[in-house]
Amino acid sequence: MTRNQTAVVRRGPSGGLHRSTAVVLGVGMALAMSACSSKADKVAAAPSVQVPSPTSATATPSTVPTAKATADVLAVYQAYTDAKVAAMTTGHADPDKLLLVATGDAYDNLAGDITRAQQAGIVYKGTEVTHPQVTALNLSDSPQKATLTDCIDVSNWTAVFSSTGANAAATGMPGHLFVNVEAVQNTGSTWRISAYTPDRSRTC
Incomplete structure (x- = not known):
């Protein structure tokens, strides 16, 4: 009996993206690994969000x-x-x-x-x-x-x-x-x- 890989992307406490993956060996392993790699590429290619530095935010008023x-x-x-x-x-x-x-x-x-x-x-x-x-x-x-x-x-x-x-x-x-x-x-x-x-x- 085989299972396909299930990938769950959820947001962690720090606001970043974490991947929780359950993998069971079987006939569809190679296919599952390919899908995982594809999703990782999409996540890596997503535009990053720059957070203003707290130091620069407080320096000007001071x-x-x-x-x-x-x-x-x-x-x-x-x-x-x-x-x-x-x-x-x-x-x-x-x-x-x-x-x-x-x-x-x-x-x-x-x-x-x-x-x-x-x-x-x-x-x-x-x-x-x-x-x-x-x-x-x-x-x-x-x-x-x-x-x-x-x-x-x-x-x-x-x-x-x-x-x-x-x-x-x-x-x-x-x-x-x-x-x-x-x-x-x-x-x-x-x-x-x-x-x-x-x-x-x-x-x-």
């Missing part, structure tokens, strides 16, 4: 907060630089406007520099050219924090006496100044510069 924070930090650093240049070139500063872009040591040091320049009768001419880079972001802290570095071109940034216009800059001043900068995100999701430290031991 970069959004970082990109926004980087842009916001660079924007407040530019606003801080603009406020500093405006105050030092005119000899006057609005404390309320400075508080919008600076806090902590950065505010105290900038306000102190402006006061000392006023007392010495010194203003600045020209402008600073900045090249800031955000080197670190910590968005898990509260407040959030950022670290920047900058190589400032100060070759066109000159101290003069407001009464005479004579050069008031110290001799041997470099044309570039390296600074370490820190920023924090305070109440209302507003970034402010919290530390601004020139490092004259470094060249750039």
Whole structure:
């Protein structure tokens, strides 16, 4: 007595295709093997379905907060630089406007520099050219924090006496100044510069 081969294709728990085959030796064995091979070819030839990688699916959204924070930090650093240049070139500063872009040591040091320049009768001419880079972001802290570095071109940034216009800059001043900068995100999701430290031991 002979039996023909019976092939059952069912879907396994993982979603793939599995073959459960019962084979009984007999006169129709060669025919059954041929049918099995034909069905296997059809299964192999079926178009594969590509499943999106979980890594690529989650990578894009995770970069959004970082990109926004980087842009916001660079924007407040530019606003801080603009406020500093405006105050030092005119000899006057609005404390309320400075508080919008600076806090902590950065505010105290900038306000102190402006006061000392006023007392010495010194203003600045020209402008600073900045090249800031955000080197670190910590968005898990509260407040959030950022670290920047900058190589400032100060070759066109000159101290003069407001009464005479004579050069008031110290001799041997470099044309570039390296600074370490820190920023924090305070109440209302507003970034402010919290530390601004020139490092004259470094060249750039």
